[in-house]
Amino acid sequence: MAQTTERRHELRTLASYRPGTKALLVIFETDCPTCQLALPYLNALAKAGVQVIGVSQDSAQPTTQFVEQMGITYPVELDAGFTLSRHYQPQSVPTLYLLDETGEVSRTLVGFDKAGLNDIAAALGHSVIAPANDGAPAWKPGCGSRHLEPHAGEDGAGAAEPMLLRRVAPPASRVTLSDDEDPFEYCYREFGDALPVIPPTAERVAVMLRGTELAPDSVIGRIPPAYGEATVEKIAANAVMAGCKPEMMRVLIPLVRALCDENFNAHGVQATTHFAAPLVIVNGPVREELGFWSRQNVFSNVSRTNSSVGRALQLMLLNIGGGRPDGIDMSALGNPGKFSYCIAENEEENPWEPFQVDRGFTRNDSTVTLFAAEPPRGVSEHTAAKAEPILRAICQVLATVWSYRHLMNHEALVVLCPEHAKTIYNTGFSDKQRVRDFLFENTGVPMRYYAEPDGGEGTQLVPHYREITIQGERCYQKFRSPEAIKIIVTGGTAGKFSAVIGSWVTGPAGSQMVTYPIPPAMSASRKAG
Amino acid sequence: MPLTLVHPGNESKPQAAPAPARLQSLKGKKIGLLDISKPGGSFFLDRLEQLFRERYEATDIMRVKKPTYTKNAPQSIIDQLRTVDAVVEGLAD
Numbered sequence: 001m002a003q004t005t006e007r008r009h010e011l012r013t014l015a016s017y018r019p020g021t022k023a024l025l026v027i028f029e030t031d032c033p034t035c036q037l038a039l040p041y042l043n044a045l046a047k048a049g050v051q052v053i054g055v056s057q058d059s060a061q062p063t064t065q066f067v068e069q070m071g072i073t074y075p076v077e078l079d080a081g082f083t084l085s086r087h088y089q090p091q092s093v094p095t096l097y098l099l100d101e102t103g104e105v106s107r108t109l110v111g112f113d114k115a116g117l118n119d120i121a122a123a124l125g126h127s128v129i130a131p132a133n134d135g136a137p138a139w140k141p142g143c144g145s146r147h148l149e150p151h152a153g154e155d156g157a158g159a160a161e162p163m164l165l166r167r168v169a170p171p172a173s174r175v176t177l178s179d180d181e182d183p184f185e186y187c188y189r190e191f192g193d194a195l196p197v198i199p200p201t202a203e204r205v206a207v208m209l210r211g212t213e214l215a216p217d218s219v220i221g222r223i224p225p226a227y228g229e230a231t232v233e234k235i236a237a238n239a240v241m242a243g244c245k246p247e248m249m250r251v252l253i254p255l256v257r258a259l260c261d262e263n264f265n266a267h268g269v270q271a272t273t274h275f276a277a278p279l280v281i282v283n284g285p286v287r288e289e290l291g292f293w294s295r296q297n298v299f300s301n302v303s304r305t306n307s308s309v310g311r312a313l314q315l316m317l318l319n320i321g322g323g324r325p326d327g328i329d330m331s332a333l334g335n336p337g338k339f340s341y342c343i344a345e346n347e348e349e350n351p352w353e354p355f356q357v358d359r360g361f362t363r364n365d366s367t368v369t370l371f372a373a374e375p376p377r378g379v380s381e382h383t384a385a386k387a388e389p390i391l392r393a394i395c396q397v398l399a400t401v402w403s404y405r406h407l408m409n410h411e412a413l414v415v416l417c418p419e420h421a422k423t424i425y426n427t428g429f430s431d432k433q434r435v436r437d438f439l440f441e442n443t444g445v446p447m448r449y450y451a452e453p454d455g456g457e458g459t460q461l462v463p464h465y466r467e468i469t470i471q472g473e474r475c476y477q478k479f480r481s482p483e484a485i486k487i488i489v490t491g492g493t494a495g496k497f498s499a500v501i502g503s504w505v506t507g508p509a510g511s512q513m514v515t516y517p518i519p520p521a522m523s524a525s526r527k528a529g
Numbered sequence: 530m531p532l533t534l535v536h537p538g539n540e541s542k543p544q545a546a547p548a549p550a551r552l553q554s555l556k557g558k559k560i561g562l563l564d565i566s567k568p569g570g571s572f573f574l575d576r577l578e579q580l581f582r583e584r585y586e587a588t589d590i591m592r593v594k595k596p597t598y599t600k601n602a603p604q605s606i607i608d609q610l611r612t613v614d615a616v617v618e619g620l621a622d
Contacts (some may be wrong), residue, residue: 092604111604141604144611173536183532191537205535228539237537268599319538509597
């Protein structure tokens with residue numbers, strides 16, 4: 001009871017607090033990236049009439065700047081002398097406190113957590129406020145609470161010039177070259193990978209920007225590992241360098257959103273010693289509209305659209321993300337896909353539903369998918385007339401993903417060529433899920449390979465493995481679930497060559513495949529509007 | 530005629546943090562050993578802990594472990610490490 005009285009007393013320090021009704025307090029710092037991410041989401045609740053109060057641990061000037069730049073619409077007050085912080089004792093910020101009508105805390109949410117925000121919204125009778133695929137991560141830890149810092153005095157220390165996760169950024173700098181400077185050599189030296197690029201002149205970038213209705217200064221995402229701001233203008237500059245056409249901006253914007261999705265974990269993908277490179281998979285009507293290639297040589301240098309979109313992604317990772325192959329990108333052997341790694345599904349030759357349907361979209365949706373991928377491993381099978389021998393050939397390659405005795409932690413993309421897909425479909429596998437189940441149930445590593453305690457990779461994890469019998473042999477099962485095996489159909493209609501592409505570390509502890517919708521062409525959306 | 534390019538890269542300026550003063554001795558100091566969850570990391574840190582205790586008389590050793598080596602340490606881990614005098618991060622591979 002004493003605590004309740006005291007808490008009510010503390011709440012009276014907030015001029016905007018209205019007792020007798022539920023309230024949501026959020027304690028934050030202006031220079032905390034997680035606070036900058038989280039606080040705008042609460043505008044929706046404030047707009048719906050919920051009593052939301054921001055409590056800033058910083059002084060007036062940075063707090064005012066924060067409110068303006070983040071577009072905060074609910075009252076924000078200063079935590080003078082850290083009075084409220086010392087009372088509620090958040091260990092990190094942001095921390096949200098849902099107060100009941102008496103001022104008692106009924107729920108606490110630490111950091112940025114979409115599921116938690118949506119739960120709080122539901123508890124207040126409101127619908128989802130943090131959609132899954134809005135480009136923000138599902139979860140992001142916060143920063144240490146200011147009141148716990150050793151120098152925290154009685155007044156909010158404040159951050160003089162907070163580095164805000166702003167939604168708009170200043171224009172990119174202009175670089176003027178002297179007449180005797182070769183622009184190609186300059187860009188090769190300053191901005192390129194190991195191949196020449198088209199100089200991103202102000203004129204070329206202006207033309208590229210006609211491919212989007214978004215403002216050039218809009219920040220689409222922050223690309224790891226340097227977390228550079230990918231503004232629309234900088235995306236356009238890299239698109240120019242890669243040889244893209246303006247209409248490809250329609251794909252590059254959601255591609256950057258996918259890249260910055262915390263589930264994809266581009267930070268780890270870009271810094272690992274593994275082979276992983278982001279593989280772009282394009283589905284839907286956009287393939288024909290923009291000329292994405294999905295037939296012979298689909299992984300090769302056959303199409304300007306595939307090659308330039310894949311290269312634009314790689315240039316953005318280098319230039320904006322800072323993942324330079326001679327620096328923080330520590331891949332031991334690298335991956336030729338780091339020049340460009342972009343394919344489209346050959347949906348016309350796919351007897352099953354196209355891949356974007358597996359990813360929760362309809363066949364009429366255009367999508368872009370990112371997978372942290374090794375290079376393709378070939379699977380040749382030219383004599384089998386039925387599905388099973390083809391699938392068993394694929395199982396043998398699937399069994400070696402990552403390392404043959406390391407199981408359960410990885411995923412794979414099975415790339416079926418049209419001839420194999422047709423044979424598989426016509427000889428008993430008219431349901432794609434059955435293909436996935438067969439591959440799952442028939443991919444394993446014989447237990448005899450673990451007989452000698454030689455310390456090899458994966459042998460220490462045997463207690464976690466599942467036993468299974470495959471063609472009479474006791475094995476450990478390779479994958480943790482059928483869903484760890486993704487299946488697409490692409491490539492030319494002649495040639496019985498499929499491929500298996502191994503993953504990096506997967507699941508919440510690694511990189512998860514992400515799929516984002518590609519909006520309709522501008523003209524179409526304008527007509528619709 | 531001079532050519533004008535649009536800067537395509539990250540133009541933010543990283544802020545350097547000053548290095549803390551070097552410890553003159555490890556005797557009686559609290560040492561944090563951060564395991565990033567790579568296979569084999571614990572063997573390396575076990576040996577390091579033994580050396581700290583036997584050779585340098587650092588008797589207060591705090592072992593903490595990241596949930597995954599693929600991502601940044603969560604705030605709770607960083608908060609724990611704020612309480613020590615020095616940290617050794619056990620990178621693997």
